[in-house]
Amino acid sequence: MFSLIVGLFLFLGIHSISIIAEDFRNSMAAKSEKGWKAIYSLISVVGIVFIAKGYAALRFEPVVLYVVPYWLKHLTYLLMLPAMILFVAPYLPGKIKQATKHPQLIAVKLWALSHLLVNGMLADVILFGAFLIWAGVDRISISKRKPRVAVRLKADGVNDVIAIILGVVLTGVFVLYLHQLLIGMPLIF
Template sequence: MTLLIVGLVLFLGVHSVSIAAPAWRNAQVARIGEKPWKGIYSLLSIAGFVVLLYGYGAARHTPTLLYTPPAGLRHLALLLLVPVFPLFLATYLPGRIRTAVKHPTLVAVKLWAVAHLLANGTLADVLLFGGFLAWAVADRISMKYRTPRAVPAAPPRPSNDVIAVVAGLAIYALFVVRVHLWLIGVSPLG
C-alpha cells in the first residue's frame, strides 16, 4: 500500500503544481526554460505512474475490503465510462464537444474515477480512484483562478467531434473487450 501512496503523491503532486503554486511553476519555467521543465515534469510523472501501477498491483494481492458494491453498479460503471475516451480525445481535437464541456479531460477523469469507485470497494481502489477524483475536482476549481495554458491540439474543425466520438468509442470497446484484462488482469465484463 505504501508504494501506491508514494506513486499517487508523486504523480498527482507533479500534476498539482499548477493548482497549488502556479506562480512558482511559472517562475521555474522562466528560470530553467520550458523544455527542461517539461522534461523534469515528464520524468517525475512517469516515475510516479510506474510506482503507482506497481503499488496498486501489489495492493490488490492483499485487498482490504471497505465496501461491497452491488453487482448492478458494474453495469452503471460501464455506462459511465462510455464518454471517457471521446472526451479525452476532444481535448486535442477541438470542436463543439470541447467548447461545450470546456475541460473535457477533467470531466473524463471524474467519470473514470466515479465509475471505478462504484464498481470496486477495496482500500487500494478508494485511494487510487478517490485520489484522481479529488485531484480533478481541485484542478477544475483552480481553473477559475488561474490563467489557462494552451493545449497543443489539431486545428478546430466540425469533423473533430466525429473523429473524437468514433475513435473514442473504438478505444472504449477495445478496453472493455481486451485491453483492461491485459493491463489490469480483470475483465470489466465479469
C-alpha cells in the same frame, strides 16, 4: 500501501504544480519548456510505476470497505464511453471541448467515479478517490488561473466526430483487451 501513496504523491503532485505553485511552474517553463516537460514527464512516469506496484501489492491483501450490487458494472461501462470521448476531446477541439471547457478533467472524474461504483477495496478507494478529489480541486483551480495559450488544431465539427469515433474504439479496445493486459482484470467474463 507505501508505494501507492508515493506514486499518487508524485503523479498527482506534479500535476498539481499549477494549483499550488503556478508562478514556480511558469518560471520553470519560461527557462526551458522542453526541460520542464521532460522533468514533468519523468516524475509522472515514476509516479505511475509506483502507483501500479503499490496498487497491485494492495490487491494481494484485500481490505473490503463496501460491496456493491452487480448491476453497477453496467453503469460503469456506460460512464466509461463518455469518459473516453472526453479524454481525447482536448486534442481535437470542436463543440465537445467548447461545451465542456475542460473535457479531460471531466473524463478523469467519470473514470474515477465509475470505478468507485464497482470497486470497494481499500486500494481502489485510495486510488480512484485520490484522482476524483484531485480532478475536482484542479477544476476549481483552473477557473481562478490565467488561461495558457497553446497551439492547437483549429476548432472544427469534424474533430467532434473523430473524438467520438476514437472514444468508442478506445472503449471497445479497453473492454475487450487492454484492461486485462494492463490491469490484469478481464472485463468480459
